[in-house]
Amino acid sequence: MRYSFVIPVYNRPDEVRELLESLTHQELFDFEIVIIEDGSSVSSEAIVExxxxxxxxxxxxxxxxxxxxxxxxxxxxxxxxxxxxxx
Structure with missing residues (x-):
């Protein structure tokens, strides 16, 4: 992997969706995405999955x-x- 995107999130599932959708339009896919859900009461897990x-x-x-x-x-x-x- 050449690039690692680290994305800490806290109660922001809509923004996680927007970010991941944006990344689908990249032409270079030599990257990993690491999402850290920091104790959110509104989980982003289903969106990430x-x-x-x-x-x-x-x-x-x-x-x-x-x-x-x-x-x-x-x-x-x-x-x-x-x-x-x-x-």
Missing amino acids: SYRGSFPALRYIAVPNGGPSRARNLGAREATGEYLIIL
Whole structure:
């Protein structure tokens, strides 16, 4: 994997859908997507799962709320790409 998109989310399923839909229009697919759900009361898991067929390297990790820094750091640890992009 060349690029890793790390996407920490908290109660934003509509924005997750928009972001994943936008990424389907990319011509270069040498990337993974790591979504960290940071203790949301409104889960994005079903939305993420609906895009699994579009992105073979899509991962969803749900954790108890620890704040945005903890979610970003976890995503960075889980990422496998040469370049890290935090959205």
